[in-house]
Amino acid sequence: MQLPLGVEVPIPTFEQFVFIQVALLTAIAGLAVVTSRNLFHSALALTLTFFGVAGIYVFLEAEFLAVSQILVYVGAIAMLIAFAIMLTRSMMYGRTSPLNNQWGKASLFAVFFFAALLAFARATPWPAAGEEVVADEALIAALGREFVTTYVIAFEVLGLLLLLALVGAVMLARDR
Amino acid sequence: MQVTQWSEALSSWLMGLGLPGWAAIFLVYAVGSFILINYGMLSVLLLIWITRKAISRIQDRIGPNRVGKFGLLQTVADAAKLLSKEDITPYEADKIAYNLSPVLAVTGVLMLLAVIPFAPGLTGVDLNVAALYIVGLGSIGIMAALMAGWGSNNKYALLAGFRVVAQLLSYEIPLVLAILTVVLLTGSMRFGHIVELQSLHIFGFNLGLGWLGIVMPGALIVFFVSSLAEAELTPFDLLEAESELIAGFHIEYSGMKFAMFFLAQFLNAWILAAVAVTLFLGGWQGPGVGLPVIGPILGLGYFMLKTFGVYVLQQWIRGTFPRIRIDQMMYFAWKVLVPLMIGLIVAQAIIQKLPTPVAIQYVLIFIANVGVMAVVTYILQKYFREEQMRTKRSFEPTSLIGGMQVSEKGTMY
Numbered sequence: 001m002q003l004p005l006g007v008e009v010p011i012p013t014f015e016q017f018v019f020i021q022v023a024l025l026t027a028i029a030g031l032a033v034v035t036s037r038n039l040f041h042s043a044l045a046l047t048l049t050f051f052g053v054a055g056i057y058v059f060l061e062a063e064f065l066a067v068s069q070i071l072v073y074v075g076a077i078a079m080l081i082a083f084a085i086m087l088t089r090s091m092m093y094g095r096t097s098p099l100n101n102q103w104g105k106a107s108l109f110a111v112f113f114f115a116a117l118l119a120f121a122r123a124t125p126w127p128a129a130g131e132e133v134v135a136d137e138a139l140i141a142a143l144g145r146e147f148v149t150t151y152v153i154a155f156e157v158l159g160l161l162l163l164l165a166l167v168g169a170v171m172l173a174r175d176r
Numbered sequence: 177m178q179v180t181q182w183s184e185a186l187s188s189w190l191m192g193l194g195l196p197g198w199a200a201i202f203l204v205y206a207v208g209s210f211i212l213i214n215y216g217m218l219s220v221l222l223l224i225w226i227t228r229k230a231i232s233r234i235q236d237r238i239g240p241n242r243v244g245k246f247g248l249l250q251t252v253a254d255a256a257k258l259l260s261k262e263d264i265t266p267y268e269a270d271k272i273a274y275n276l277s278p279v280l281a282v283t284g285v286l287m288l289l290a291v292i293p294f295a296p297g298l299t300g301v302d303l304n305v306a307a308l309y310i311v312g313l314g315s316i317g318i319m320a321a322l323m324a325g326w327g328s329n330n331k332y333a334l335l336a337g338f339r340v341v342a343q344l345l346s347y348e349i350p351l352v353l354a355i356l357t358v359v360l361l362t363g364s365m366r367f368g369h370i371v372e373l374q375s376l377h378i379f380g381f382n383l384g385l386g387w388l389g390i391v392m393p394g395a396l397i398v399f400f401v402s403s404l405a406e407a408e409l410t411p412f413d414l415l416e417a418e419s420e421l422i423a424g425f426h427i428e429y430s431g432m433k434f435a436m437f438f439l440a441q442f443l444n445a446w447i448l449a450a451v452a453v454t455l456f457l458g459g460w461q462g463p464g465v466g467l468p469v470i471g472p473i474l475g476l477g478y479f480m481l482k483t484f485g486v487y488v489l490q491q492w493i494r495g496t497f498p499r500i501r502i503d504q505m506m507y508f509a510w511k512v513l514v515p516l517m518i519g520l521i522v523a524q525a526i527i528q529k530l531p532t533p534v535a536i537q538y539v540l541i542f543i544a545n546v547g548v549m550a551v552v553t554y555i556l557q558k559y560f561r562e563e564q565m566r567t568k569r570s571f572e573p574t575s576l577i578g579g580m581q582v583s584e585k586g587t588m589y
Contacts, residue, residue: 013198014198014202038270040273041273044272044273044323063303067305067308068308070312070313070315075312075314075318075348078315078319083341086322137304140304140305141363
């Protein structure tokens with residue numbers, strides 16, 4: 001589209017249009033996590049952010065990752081956070097300030113972190129677009145095979161970690 | 177046999193009319209989701225009627241029979257009444273969580289409809305991770321319950337929210353493990369593929385009776401029991417306990433917001449029945465679905481027949497079983513169903529690696545299922561017998577006197 005001043009404005013394709021919506025939702029929800037005055041609302045906004053990230057995975061044609069994201073992050077982690085907030089009584093009804101005495105250092109760190117991420121993103125030689133990806137079901141099978149061959153140690157260690165957490169939880173909760 | 181999806185057929189037809197590709201796909205999916213959502217909403221009217229009629233018959237009553245033929249329009253009248261009720265917001269409620277929660281509850285359930293294969297080629301979207309999608313979206317319902325409990329500014333609602341979350345999270349695990357057995361056997365999480373594999377070809381004619389539930393009855397039973405808990409039905413219906421537990425997390429809701437929780441609950445029960453049919457009872461498979469024109473219509477008929485059959489079975493259980501306590505419920509999930517399913521999966525994984533023909537593997541899986549179920553039934557039977565003895569002993573006269581407190585003067589209270 002040509003504007004009168006000769007500025008070229010790219011018309012987004014349909015996919016880009018939807019992507020912009022999802023990305024905006026994710027970003028705004030992420031902002032709401034840190035600016036919300038109510039801790040429970042922060043947790044809800046965090047859940048929405050997880051959904052947005054799942055949406056971005058869908059755009060990358062990684063449906064398995066997207067659904068796992070919802071299953072793990074929304075189903076387990078968001079729930080854990082919500083429980084933790086609800087069971088701490090002082091936080092349940094009071095209004096908390098998003099700022100504390102560390103906000104200066106934290107924002108400085110955030111700026112540096114963002115700069116580092118940006119530098120990495122620009123330095124990484126991304127594979128050219130349009131490359132043939134493995135078909136959907138074979139992709140999941142390949143992922144599973146990687147878990148039990150290349151990354152078997154990491155996979156087993158994670159399993160052990162979860163087992164330890166489970167045993168620890170039982171130890172804490174049992175009758176004495 | 178690769179079934180053409182309705183969406184592909186319709187969008188290619190629209191593109192043939194000269195529509196750009198993205199517009200055709202958008203239009204097709206918009207129409208599809210419109211139909212699915214409206215089907216979901218309207219089918220609840222029928223589901224509630226079926227429930228009321230079935231339970232009435234079990235309890236030797238007639239049930240609704242005044243509004244419309246056989247009382248079919250009773251639910252419409254109830255919905256109209258609910259619409260006219262005052263919408264109450266509790267004092268100092270968390271407005272966002274309180275108002276968002278019923279919407280989320282319904283949305284989370286309606287989104288499940290998208291992957292249900294109704295007939296050959298008639299799926300909202302034939303997702304390659306459909307089995308995982310069903311489980312993942314269950315977490316939206318859990319989140320909604322938690323938000324409702326918290327947002328109501330009522331400690332009983334909050335406690336009920338915790339209770340519901342504990343129940344749903346616990347029973348999600350045997351449910352996922354039961355789905356996993358099917359995924360392990362078929363090697364696919366795509367519902368369309370899973371249903372297609374459940375055909376049974378004899379002399380080139382699709383008999384459609386190769387149901388996985390026949391091969392693994394143990395997994396089917398575990399799935400059914402966990403789906404009862406996931407749908408909050410008897411014997412796991414701690415939500416229904418109005419007199420003891422003030423009906424749980426939606427105590428503070430009135431009017432249409434209450435109706436939305438109600439709708440979500442009924443539709444969830446139906447969808448879990450549909451998933452059980454898809455995974456274990458052949459989906460739309462049945463005699464004659466391979467026929468050219470009449471096949472898809474027959475398939476839709478079989479699917480609906482089976483799903484409503486399972487739904488009626490759920491309501492039958494609802495009408496006959498007593499409600500169990502929360503500690504018994506948790507005990508059953510973690511100490512009975514989960515070990516049972518893990519045993520089944522290990523057995524199945526080993527059997528599938530044996531160097532034998534597929535038919536023999538199926539027979540072995542069936543034997544393993546029956547064996548594991550028998551062992552669990554035996555252990556449970558022993559446990560219940562001991563429990564019964566213990567209960568009986570504590571009510572015997574001698575122990576009753578011995579257990580009573582005796583005052584200093586020697587007279588018994």
